[in-house]
Amino acid sequence: MKTPRLEQRGFTLLELLVAVTVSAIVLTILASAMRSQGRTTIFQTGTADMQQNVRNALSVFRRELRMVGYGMSEVPPDVLAPIEVPVTTEVYAVRLRGNFDNISSRGSAAAGTSTVALDAGAAPFPLFEVGQRIAIESAILAVAEVRVISGFDAGTGVISLSGDLLDNTYDPGSRIKQINEVSYVLGADNILRRGAQIIADQMDDLAMQYVLLDGTELADPSGALDLLRAATVDMHVESIEHDGLKPQAEIDTEIRIRNLGIVRTPT
Numbered sequence: 001m002k003t004p005r006l007e008q009r010g011f012t013l014l015e016l017l018v019a020v021t022v023s024a025i026v027l028t029i030l031a032s033a034m035r036s037q038g039r040t041t042i043f044q045t046g047t048a049d050m051q052q053n054v055r056n057a058l059s060v061f062r063r064e065l066r067m068v069g070y071g072m073s074e075v076p077p078d079v080l081a082p083i084e085v086p087v088t089t090e091v092y093a094v095r096l097r098g099n100f101d102n103i104s105s106r107g108s109a110a111a112g113t114s115t116v117a118l119d120a121g122a123a124p125f126p127l128f129e130v131g132q133r134i135a136i137e138s139a140i141l142a143v144a145e146v147r148v149i150s151g152f153d154a155g156t157g158v159i160s161l162s163g164d165l166l167d168n169t170y171d172p173g174s175r176i177k178q179i180n181e182v183s184y185v186l187g188a189d190n191i192l193r194r195g196a197q198i199i200a201d202q203m204d205d206l207a208m209q210y211v212l213l214d215g216t217e218l219a220d221p222s223g224a225l226d227l228l229r230a231a232t233v234d235m236h237v238e239s240i241e242h243d244g245l246k247p248q249a250e251i252d253t254e255i256r257i258r259n260l261g262i263v264r265t266p267t
Helices: 013-066 222-227
Strands: 092-098 104-109 115-118 133-138 143-153 158-161 170-186 192-194 197-200 203-212 228-238 248-256
Touching: 013 092, 013 192, 013 197, 013 203, 013 228, 013 248, 092 203, 115 170, 170 203, 222 228
Parallel strands: none
Antiparallel strands: 092 170, 104 115, 104 170, 115 158, 133 143, 133 170, 143 158, 170 192, 192 197, 203 228, 228 248
8 A cells, every 4th residue: 555645835936925025014114113213212312411411511500600699798799790791702601700619717908918817816727729819808897809819828828919908907807708700601612611611512502581689580680789689591402413303401490599689788
């Protein structure tokens, strides 16, 4: 008895064409999904980077803007303003001044001299920096003279000034405060700088308004510093476009300036 032979048959051409077509459709769908997922991932990662970028910039700026004018209550604004909005060709610029590092002491000085002697009892003396300004305050008259530090001897506590003191004799115990100045500039290159330090890149806008006691908002508060209470800050950053998507982030916030009534005029 013969065993029947099983016939072996392959796919027909039509079946192969159908299989190839279905596979091509499935691969096209998968490729499209993976491309879409890749674009989304790149966009989300870029957006997260932009958000971190603008948050870091605001964190640095917020501290000094909040403390602007600290230690300058006796300094007349026409002598040295705590905030200046200079006219510039850059996107935005602002100068902030205050005793940000809390460098202060007590000492004495006489009119017509160019040195300040810190009180011996205050040793070890804080490190006053050459090139920075100091305010020598008269507690009795509630006024201060401002000079640039040209030298400082940390051993003797003697501060040399850029010019003679003209107005008053400052008795022992008079307050001596260092005033720091920082400039924030957003350039046409989309880089926000604090002096020579880069704070953020890819920033295309920085807008500020200064809020007075009655709620009035000004672009330049120089004429009403005694009424200044807060500032609104709007920062916007964006990355380069990638595959039709452009990661970006924006922060709009109000910063309370703690030194209310920055300028005090003696009666």
